[in-house]
Amino acid sequence: MQSLEIQSFSYQERSGVLPSLTNAFADCGGWVLDRRTLSATTMEFRIEIQLRAIVDLYAAIIASGLELTRSGHLTLSELCTCRQHFRRSADLGQVVALRIEISFLEDITLHSLLMTAALPA
DSSP, X not given: OOEEEEEEEESSOHHHHHHHHHHHHHHTTOEEEEEEEEETTEEEEEEEEEGGGHXXXXXXXXXXXXXXXXXXXXXXXXXXXXXXXOOSHHHXXXXXXXXXXXXXXXXXXXXXXXHHHHSOO
C-alpha cells in the first residue's frame, strides 16, 4: 500500500497541537502506525484510516490547528471526492495510508530566517 504525503505546519505550540491531533486520529478511527521526530521543529505521523472517515479526518486536522500546504489540501480533497463516489460498504472500508509531516514554526524568528538565508548553499 502506497502512503500519501501530506505536509503541514503550525504556528501554535507543539504541546497544544500534538495531543489534539492524536485524539483526532483516534476519534476518526485512524491507527497511528508511527510517530517520529525528524528535527527540532518537524514531526511525522504515519497513519491508516478507512476511506469512509476521511472527511472527518480532514476536518479534525484543520480543527487541531494545523495549516496544510496546497498539495496537502489537494490530496485530502481528492480522497473526499473518491469517498463521495463510492457507494458500497466494501469500497468505503478501503484503508488509506497517510504520512503527515508537521513543521512547527513557533520558534522561528525573523533573525533565524535571515541567518538561514545568509548561509551559502
